[in-house]
Amino acid sequence: MAIAKEKLIWMFRTMTRIRRFEERVAREFADGNIPGSVHLYIGEEAVATGAIAHLKKEDYIMSTHRGHGHLIAKGGETDKMMAELFAKKTGYCLGKGGSMHIANLDIGMLGAAGIVGSGIPIATGAGLSAVMRGTDQVTIAFFGDGASNIGRFHEGINLASVWCLPVVFICENNLYAVSVPTSCSLNIPNVADRAVSYGIPGVVVDGMDVTAVYEAAGEAVARARNGQGPTLIEAKTYRFRGHFEGDSGAYRTKEEIEQWMTKDPVNLYKAKLLEMKVLTKKQTEDIDKEALAEMDSAVKFALESPFPEPEEALENVYS
Numbered sequence: 198m199a200i201a202k203e204k205l206i207w208m209f210r211t212m213t214r215i216r217r218f219e220e221r222v223a224r225e226f227a228d229g230n231i232p233g234s235v236h237l238y239i240g241e242e243a244v245a246t247g248a249i250a251h252l253k254k255e256d257y258i259m260s261t262h263r264g265h266g267h268l269i270a271k272g273g274e275t276d277k278m279m280a281e282l283f284a285k286k287t288g289y290c291l292g293k294g295g296s297m298h299i300a301n302l303d304i305g306m307l308g309a310a311g312i313v314g315s316g317i318p319i320a321t322g323a324g325l326s327a328v329m330r331g332t333d334q335v336t337i338a339f340f341g342d343g344a345s346n347i348g349r350f351h352e353g354i355n356l357a358s359v360w361c362l363p364v365v366f367i368c369e370n371n372l373y374a375v376s377v378p379t380s381c382s383l384n385i386p387n388v389a390d391r392a393v394s395y396g397i398p399g400v401v402v403d404g405m406d407v408t409a410v411y412e413a414a415g416e417a418v419a420r421a422r423n424g425q426g427p428t429l430i431e432a433k434t435y436r437f438r439g440h441f442e443g444d445s446g447a448y449r450t451k452e453e454i455e456q457w458m459t460k461d462p463v464n465l466y467k468a469k470l471l472e473m474k475v476l477t478k479k480q481t482e483d484i485d486k487e488a489l490a491e492m493d494s495a496v497k498f499a500l501e502s503p504f505p506e507p508e509e510a511l512e513n514v515y516s
């Protein structure tokens with residue numbers, strides 16, 4: 198599949214922005230500016246980027262506790278994201294959601310979710326909604342390898358298949374659910390192999406290679422948009438940092454992490470773009486500098502924003 202130059206550059210810019218956002222979040226969290234906990238997407242940038250590259254603004258995504266990258270790729274503004282993480286009133290959810298609960302329907306972000314696997318049937322519901330309203334909207338559900346062992350995975354994908362809904366299910370298999378390796382939680386080599394039991398395509402893709410993800414997701418999104426129903430994609434990837442910031446990481450070896458870091462998706466893609474002469478070294482450096490400056494201004498915006506007032510605590514809350 199030939200990818201338009203503009204799209205190739207968008208993907209590099211997006212991955213770079215995700216990486217720089219997450220690095221900055223790590224620093225701000227360590228400095229005590231972010232309450233609660235944060236789960237960073239560093240190492241997995243190619244998955245959100247290559248998949249969301251196919252979506253239109255009105256399409257939907259459903260995210261996870263590790264959701265910053267999905268939101269940035271879907272058009273999230275990093276100042277409002279940073280403010281939300283800082284629990285400030287100018288954040289996407291008025292500072293009441295935090296890292297794990299950002300939603301913004303204007304850009305099709307149905308939400309992130311702290312309850313593992315809970316987003317999968319929500320994505321199925323969004324697919325049903327698109328069909329009932331007669332739109333051509335596609336929904337992508339992101340979830341982890343751990344979530345693929347939760348009952349909602351079966352319920353959500355089975356129903357989407359039976360009703361032929363326009364949903365793409367993307368498992369980000371980073372080999373661990375907190376400290377549990379997939380070797381202890383799965384008795385099959387690939388999560389994607391489960392697709393056969395739903396009668397839908399199951400595709401394994403190298404999640405460190407953004408163009409590979411782009412190709413696999415392109416077919417799946419086209420199928421969904423053409424009324425051919427869901428696809429299960431499994432992207433093999435790795436998180437370079439702990440499960441959450443502050444994780445001791447005692448369950449992984451330094452060698453394993455170093456080995457995966459040789460496949461850094463941002464570096465690999467940069468090398469590819471230089472080789473293809475899509476960008477010059479100077480242009481990649483400029484994109485990186487812009488991303489760093491963007492995160493400086495996002496942090497400034499968050500720091501200078503007010504906290505919500507105590508009397509606003511019950512506003513915009515529903516149950």
Ligand SMILES: Cc1ncc(C[n+]2csc(CCOP(=O)(O)OP(=O)(O)O)c2C)c(N)n1
Pocket residue numbers: 262263311312313314340341342343344345369371373374375440
């Ligand atoms: C239903 C449920 N069970 C357990 C937890 C605690 N928990 C939070 S993240 C996580 C692991 C999720 O692993 P995975 O789905 O592979 O996502 P990853 O963190 O690797 O991106 C667990 C068990 C939870 N939040 N929700």
Ligand SMILES: [Mg+2]
Pocket residue numbers: 341342343369370371372373374375
């Ligand atoms: Mg995982």
